[in-house]
Amino acid sequence: xxxxxxxxxxxxxxxxxxxxxxxxxxxxxxxxxxxxxxxxxxxxxxxxxxxxxxxxxxxxxxxxxxxxxxxxxxxxxxxxxxxxxxxxxxxxxxxxxxxxxxxxxxxxxxxxxxxxxxxxxxxxxxxxxxxxxxxxxxxxxxxxxxxxxxxxxxxxxxxxxxxxxxxxxxxxxxxxxxxxxxxxxxxxxxxxxxxxxxxxxxxxxxxxxxxxxxxxxxxxxxxxxxxxxx
Numbered sequence: 001x002x003x004x005x006x007x008x009x010x011x012x013x014x015x016x017x018x019x020x021x022x023x024x025x026x027x028x029x030x031x032x033x034x035x036x037x038x039x040x041x042x043x044x045x046x047x048x049x050x051x052x053x054x055x056x057x058x059x060x061x062x063x064x065x066x067x068x069x070x071x072x073x074x075x076x077x078x079x080x081x082x083x084x085x086x087x088x089x090x091x092x093x094x095x096x097x098x099x100x101x102x103x104x105x106x107x108x109x110x111x112x113x114x115x116x117x118x119x120x121x122x123x124x125x126x127x128x129x130x131x132x133x134x135x136x137x138x139x140x141x142x143x144x145x146x147x148x149x150x151x152x153x154x155x156x157x158x159x160x161x162x163x164x165x166x167x168x169x170x171x172x173x174x175x176x177x178x179x180x181x182x183x184x185x186x187x188x189x190x191x192x193x194x195x196x197x198x199x200x201x202x203x204x205x206x207x208x209x210x211x212x213x214x215x216x217x218x219x220x221x222x223x224x225x226x227x228x229x230x
Contacts, residue, residue, distance in 0.1 A: 053078070
């Protein structure tokens, strides 16, 4: 199986503790965050990864080259920022197969990808997302599902006592590209996911596995000790 990893983030909220590298290259106990993400993908049987890169992309290429252990690496380079959707559409051109995983490059959600693949197939979904149950948060929007685990709504960020969030792990077929906007630059979340609720079938599989998002200094600090134990 193949995976696209979105690794073009600027990491602006981390600038107080991490400077001059793309967010996925933020050091965790002496190794880039991306190292831990690729190691997890390898454990999950992924054999080819397309790294969607932009800001200071040479840093990533120089560190990882064309392979990570048993994983073949390819690169999709944004010449200018394309938004999450535009970056995904560009990276999809490098896929060799029809089905792929997609992973946010600044989060690690320690789930079993085969469970998501089975869920996706059995539900006959157009796209499936791993969801994480969270408590007392305001950094994320929430996701609502029905009794069949199909996503019915994506809600904006707001203080929330308890709810499901998008865990940043997807599985889909390349055919979703037929529903992308015509523009090269667009938001995957706003311009594809939210606009295609009810038109396409999106499945949501919830998990209580370990989840970390290094996007803010507090969680980046937590990652320094927690990721090394995975």
